[in-house]
Amino acid sequence: xxxxxxVLAVKDIIETIxxxxxxxxxxxDERLRDQIDLDxxxxxxxxxxxxxLYGVQVPEEDYKELASLTGCVDYLHPLLAEKxxxxxxxxxxxxxxxxS
Amino acid sequence: MxxxxxxxxxxxxxxxxxxxxxxxKALLEKRSGVEAYEIRHFGKTVAGVCDFDALRxxxxxxxxxxxRAGSIAVWCANEALRDAGLDVADFDPERIGVYTGTTxxxxxxxxxxxxxxxxxxxxxxxxxxxxxxxxxANNPAGEITLNLGLKGPAYSLGGACAAGxxxxxxxxxxxxxxxxxxxxxxxISESIHTFGIFASFAAQGALASHADPTKASRPFDAARNGxxxxxxxxxxxxxxxxxAVARGANILAEVVGYNVNSDGTDFVxxxxxxxNACIRxxxxxxxxxxxxxxxxxxxxxxxxxxxxxxxxxIHEVFGDSASVRVNNTKSYIGHAxxxxxxxxxxxxxxxxxxxWVHPTINVDALDPECSVRGLVVNEPVRADxxxxxxxxxxxxxxxSAVVVRRYRP
Numbered sequence: 341x342x343x344x345x346x347v348l349a350v351k352d353i354i355e356t357i358x359x360x361x362x363x364x365x366x367x368x369d370e371r372l373r374d375q376i377d378l379d380x381x382x383x384x385x386x387x388x389x390x391x392x393l394y395g396v397q398v399p400e401e402d403y404k405e406l407a408s409l410t411g412c413v414d415y416l417h418p419l420l421a422e423k424x425x426x427x428x429x430x431x432x433x434x435x436x437x438x439x440s
Numbered sequence: 441m442x443x444x445x446x447x448x449x450x451x452x453x454x455x456x457x458x459x460x461x462x463x464x465k466a467l468l469e470k471r472s473g474v475e476a477y478e479i480r481h482f483g484k485t486v487a488g489v490c491d492f493d494a495l496r497x498x499x500x501x502x503x504x505x506x507x508r509a510g511s512i513a514v515w516c517a518n519e520a521l522r523d524a525g526l527d528v529a530d531f532d533p534e535r536i537g538v539y540t541g542t543t544x545x546x547x548x549x550x551x552x553x554x555x556x557x558x559x560x561x562x563x564x565x566x567x568x569x570x571x572x573x574x575x576x577a578n579n580p581a582g583e584i585t586l587n588l589g590l591k592g593p594a595y596s597l598g599g600a601c602a603a604g605x606x607x608x609x610x611x612x613x614x615x616x617x618x619x620x621x622x623x624x625x626x627x628i629s630e631s632i633h634t635f636g637i638f639a640s641f642a643a644q645g646a647l648a649s650h651a652d653p654t655k656a657s658r659p660f661d662a663a664r665n666g667x668x669x670x671x672x673x674x675x676x677x678x679x680x681x682x683x684a685v686a687r688g689a690n691i692l693a694e695v696v697g698y699n700v701n702s703d704g705t706d707f708v709x710x711x712x713x714x715x716n717a718c719i720r721x722x723x724x725x726x727x728x729x730x731x732x733x734x735x736x737x738x739x740x741x742x743x744x745x746x747x748x749x750x751x752x753x754i755h756e757v758f759g760d761s762a763s764v765r766v767n768n769t770k771s772y773i774g775h776a777x778x779x780x781x782x783x784x785x786x787x788x789x790x791x792x793x794x795x796w797v798h799p800t801i802n803v804d805a806l807d808p809e810c811s812v813r814g815l816v817v818n819e820p821v822r823a824d825x826x827x828x829x830x831x832x833x834x835x836x837x838x839x840s841a842v843v844v845r846r847y848r849p
Contacts, residue, residue: 359500381505384569392566 600834697726
């Protein structure tokens, strides 16, 4: 995965867990929480999706590294460089009662 | 003297209607809401499935994060307020109570999580942090408070299949105690999304089957063979009479009596003696006698033994009552579990104004042991209805009965 693909991967996860939000206009350096409605349970969801989709285990002390998209790429790219991009959101209906 | 409490709004989702007008129309047109259904591990069966638009009142994230029971509850709460012409902004949010009756809660979400971790070698690092807030017993009531910003007492009442009456009764009591000024009370069921409930009824020999799903739920019929599991919900907007009159509310009914008791005899088998005592207690609390009841909304679930037990209790209490009518709503919608009592009462409330009693349908050959006086079979009948007795019973021997009356000043 390239750095650009890591951005796509993170945006795809955000679209899954925050389906009311628009991710197209997210800026790279602003905190994600300041741009869209994300709370601590959502960040746990991001971590869970990274674990499910890419086998990446983010320890609790590193959660702060995921605050912005740039932070996500800096932290995740070394872990995802050898892994292919998955896009999960396109396959699930937003109104479906998805349990994750 | 306790304050009089009235119903001023109904919010519901039933397998055959998403508001009271649609639901009533389906009942008078004899339209079933039971359909073919398939669920993980159990396979093909039949069930009552609801089709309300969850996104009318919830964001996508709320639907995703919450439960099906929560979505049903949020739908019913908003619809009840709309029907009552009430805006929660006009109330002190600490004085609005929410009381959701549930048969069970958490099985659906637990089964989902076990399935989820099974896909990851049972590694519990994949077990969701959403599991606990989804499975706490107050989940459906709590999701309503989050959705509407309510601050008052809100919780579930676990009462097996009698729970829908319990939610209504709790709302009445909290209004009479003066703890709340508005109560949303009734019952909720997401039960069709747990394979366990189907498997357990099947193991018990109590799950309905029929080539035509719409004929699977057939209380009092000689060929009945079990329960049709359904999802659904119904919440009532309840107010003290004085408040309802002061704001010029449309009063749908007055709750004049109720009773809840226990058989104390068996895990699953009903006991007509306990049911008899429950009904008599409800009549006493309403200051009425059997002859005062115009319409009995039965609990009968289409099981061979349960329907007979209930018929016996009705015969014992109402056998001398010449004008009483008896009907059943599960024959249309199956058994909506925690929502059953609330939905079944709701389906009958319009009889105060439209002058009809809907029948129990799917009776091809009436079981002689279920042939109670006044049973309305297969075709609606005209009747002057002023008083309704709504019965609902559940496992571990819980019995409930609520008496409502056409509002008279």
